[in-house]
Amino acid sequence: MELTGAEITVRCLAEEGVEYVFGYPGGAVLNIYDEIYKQDKFKHVLVRHEQAAVHAADGYSRATGRTGVALVTSGPGATNAVTGIATAYMDSIPMVVISGQVPTPAIGMDAFQEVDTVGITRPCVKHNFLVKDIRELASTIKKAFYIASTGRPGPVLVDIPKDVTQFTTEYEYPKSISLRSYNPVTKGHTGQIKRAVQMLLNAKRPMIYAGGGVILSDAAKQLTELARLLGFPCTNTLMGLGGFPASDPLSVGMLGMHGTYEANMAVHHSDVLVAIGARFDDRVIGNPEHFYQEERQIIHIDIDPSSISKRVKVDVPIVGNVPEVLTEMIKLIKASKEKPDQAALKTWLTQIELWRSRDCLKYDRNSDIIKPQFVLEKLHEITGGDAFVTSDVGQHQMWAAQFYKFDKPRRWINSGGLGTMGFGLPAAMGVQLAHPEAMVACVTGEGSIQMNIQELATCKQFNIPIKIILLNNRYLGMVRQWQEFFYGERYAESYMDTLPDFVKLAEAYGHAGRRIDNPAEVEDALKWAFSAEMKDTLVFLDFRTDQTENVYPMIPGGKGLSEMILV
Amino acid sequence: MRHIISLLMENEAGALSRVAGLFSARGYNIESLTVAPTEDETMSRMTIVTRGSDEVIEQITKQLNKLIDTVKVVDLSDGEHIERELMLVKVRAEGEWREEMKRMSDIFRGRIIDVTDKTYTIEMTGAGHKLDAFLEALDKSALLETVRTGASGIGRGERILKS
Numbered sequence: 001m002e003l004t005g006a007e008i009t010v011r012c013l014a015e016e017g018v019e020y021v022f023g024y025p026g027g028a029v030l031n032i033y034d035e036i037y038k039q040d041k042f043k044h045v046l047v048r049h050e051q052a053a054v055h056a057a058d059g060y061s062r063a064t065g066r067t068g069v070a071l072v073t074s075g076p077g078a079t080n081a082v083t084g085i086a087t088a089y090m091d092s093i094p095m096v097v098i099s100g101q102v103p104t105p106a107i108g109m110d111a112f113q114e115v116d117t118v119g120i121t122r123p124c125v126k127h128n129f130l131v132k133d134i135r136e137l138a139s140t141i142k143k144a145f146y147i148a149s150t151g152r153p154g155p156v157l158v159d160i161p162k163d164v165t166q167f168t169t170e171y172e173y174p175k176s177i178s179l180r181s182y183n184p185v186t187k188g189h190t191g192q193i194k195r196a197v198q199m200l201l202n203a204k205r206p207m208i209y210a211g212g213g214v215i216l217s218d219a220a221k222q223l224t225e226l227a228r229l230l231g232f233p234c235t236n237t238l239m240g241l242g243g244f245p246a247s248d249p250l251s252v253g254m255l256g257m258h259g260t261y262e263a264n265m266a267v268h269h270s271d272v273l274v275a276i277g278a279r280f281d282d283r284v285i286g287n288p289e290h291f292y293q294e295e296r297q298i299i300h301i302d303i304d305p306s307s308i309s310k311r312v313k314v315d316v317p318i319v320g321n322v323p324e325v326l327t328e329m330i331k332l333i334k335a336s337k338e339k340p341d342q343a344a345l346k347t348w349l350t351q352i353e354l355w356r357s358r359d360c361l362k363y364d365r366n367s368d369i370i371k372p373q374f375v376l377e378k379l380h381e382i383t384g385g386d387a388f389v390t391s392d393v394g395q396h397q398m399w400a401a402q403f404y405k406f407d408k409p410r411r412w413i414n415s416g417g418l419g420t421m422g423f424g425l426p427a428a429m430g431v432q433l434a435h436p437e438a439m440v441a442c443v444t445g446e447g448s449i450q451m452n453i454q455e456l457a458t459c460k461q462f463n464i465p466i467k468i469i470l471l472n473n474r475y476l477g478m479v480r481q482w483q484e485f486f487y488g489e490r491y492a493e494s495y496m497d498t499l500p501d502f503v504k505l506a507e508a509y510g511h512a513g514r515r516i517d518n519p520a521e522v523e524d525a526l527k528w529a530f531s532a533e534m535k536d537t538l539v540f541l542d543f544r545t546d547q548t549e550n551v552y553p554m555i556p557g558g559k560g561l562s563e564m565i566l567v
Numbered sequence: 568m569r570h571i572i573s574l575l576m577e578n579e580a581g582a583l584s585r586v587a588g589l590f591s592a593r594g595y596n597i598e599s600l601t602v603a604p605t606e607d608e609t610m611s612r613m614t615i616v617t618r619g620s621d622e623v624i625e626q627i628t629k630q631l632n633k634l635i636d637t638v639k640v641v642d643l644s645d646g647e648h649i650e651r652e653l654m655l656v657k658v659r660a661e662g663e664w665r666e667e668m669k670r671m672s673d674i675f676r677g678r679i680i681d682v683t684d685k686t687y688t689i690e691m692t693g694a695g696h697k698l699d700a701f702l703e704a705l706d707k708s709a710l711l712e713t714v715r716t717g718a719s720g721i722g723r724g725e726r727i728l729k730s
Binding site: 118119122123126127130147179180181182304305306309310313 | 576577580581584585588592622625626629630632633635636637638730
């Protein structure tokens with residue numbers, strides 16, 4: 001049977017089992033929207049800005065592991081989506097973005113709402129396609145889903161000219177796909193895995209450093225088993241939180257620029273460091289020169305060969321899918337007669353406890369002003385540590401990472417790589433739609449929330465009852481902190497003057513809100529937000545927090561892991 | 568160190584810009600880049616001449632491999648290989664230059680492929696340094712125009728780059 005390009009597009013999405021498409025209509029995608037109107041296989045969520053469509057698809061993906069889908073029109077629709085695409089790219093999120101394009105004869109003519117979408121997005125997608133021939137439409141969409149979700153995942157964009165959505169062709173959805181130029185490795189090299197296991201068994205001061213790859217590949221179970229089997233301490237990156245339970249005694253929390261003292265010191269002084277689905281980025285190890293000051297052997301497990309030996313040299317590289325490699329390692333360790341040196345391990349863990357006793361996350365608990373850390377501790381307590389927490393970018397993000405102790409993967413959803421302010425609210429929408437019964441909190445700042453505040457309307461339309469935890473300090477807090485530390489307290493443009501009344505704003509969009517000025521009211525407000533009574537209501541909590549609070553510990557730029565500023 | 572990297576890519580629109588974009592986005596050097604379809608017209612063969620430390624070259628080959636359209640990458644500098652570049656040079660060919668230019672072209676095994684009263688156009692192939700040497704040897708005031716293709720490379724003997 002012959003179908004139009006628009007029908008094919010919609011059929012392909014249904015074939016892929018897509019549940020939600022986040023999008024915004026426009027001229028070039030009208031044919032596709034017309035087909036969406038006629039079908040009931042998936043739901044379309046109308047956002048209020050294309051950036052939010054991509055972030056919502058991203059949040060949906062992070063919370064489920066499935067490929068997120070966004071649909072935007074040509075020109076400004078596509079350019080608005082770029083920040084969202086780049087965000088997903090930096091954090092390796094599987095996603096397919098479908099963009100409309102002007103009709104093929106108009107391409108290159110500076111047509112209305114024309115932009116070179118494939119060109120603009122090329123540096124921030126895993127791959128992209130311009131479909132000029134309707135006969136290639138179905139196979140291209142199949143390829144897009146395949147590429148997005150395999151290997152190191154990432155966003156794939158499919159640009160479809162309007163005339164291609166009108167033309168008709170015989171439709172058949174390919175059952176499988178194979179690309180001669182794309183064959184991601186999954187199984188690690190057996191010899192390298194053996195070497196790695198031997199190195200681990202000989203370690204005196206071992207450290208596991210686990211990143212977002214553990215979350216993306218659903219390897220939390222294997223990671224936890226490996227760490228407990230060996231009795232080795234584990235630190236997680238910002239992207240890896242929840243990959244190993246924060247409540248486990250072997251957890252030393254997050255490492256990096258705002259990581260814990262114990263995590264950073266332990267990584268710095270380890271003799272064998274095993275990096276799992278992590279990439280030694282600048283916010284994690286700081287200056288590589290300083291990282292090299294201490295000698296250690298490094299094992300690096302990653303599905304992306306280009307992540308290995310990019311910033312630091314490693315001794316045992318293992319390219320492969322994390323859960324498969326870890327399963328192999330666990331098997332070998334169990335089969336081995338050797339055990340790690342228990343006396344050395346005990347000394348090492350004692351040393352780590354000594355570092356931990358510095359209590360690097362301490363803050364003033366007797367303050368008359370609301371401390372942001374306190375709000376997050378209470379949020380953890382009241383949600384029983386079981387909420388999905390999205391965040392924006394800045395101080396609140398770091399505090400959420402430090403104080404909400406994640407025991408499960410896919411619960412912590414933030415823009416770690418690109419650092420996109422405006423991510424939290426739309427991402428939370430995707431999370432809540434994926435998990436309608438779950439508690440979803442969006443921890444944000446008054447700077448970030450205003451970058452996609454229009455999505456409060458989307459939340460109303462689609463009954464998305466997320467809880468917005470605004471840590472409002474009337475400053476772009478992280479900018480303010482850097483200005484205080486490194487710019488002689490010259491607070492250039494970091495003060496957020498003339499803020500809206502957020503409670504009234506939430507109410508204007510049809511939601512509920514409360515302003516909290518006093519530490520004594522914090523618990524009550526959170527209880528109210530997560531109460532049965534408010535279960536189906538979006539609640540916007542505007543916490544007026546301490547304006548001068550800083551995120552500690554902190555590794556200043558260009559320094560190493562052992563050079564933290566502590567409270 | 569100078570490296571000559573060969574790659575086979577799907578002959579898709581945009582493949583060249585993916586490679587060029589990768590080099591500029593990651594700040595890698597690119598001395599020359601040549602590209603054309605192969606005997607299998609679904610594939611293009613590209614030769615890139617670049618410079619960098621061992622670590623940088625390792626990253627370059629990994630990043631090239633990561634491109635979805637890349638079928639195969641090989642650093643020809645890792646083994647025995649041949650490289651050739653084509654150059655067209657237009658020179659003055661009046662008066663005393665006429666004999667001199669013919670002689671120079673012969674010495675460097677060039678071929679004069681276009682002749683006017685005032686100019687010769689010389690075609691020359693060879694490794695890049697030979698072409699450099701020819702330009703070096705010419706009197707600059709006789710040199711009117713040069714155009715070079717950049718290097719193409721191939722492994723020696725049984726060393727074959729195929730999908």
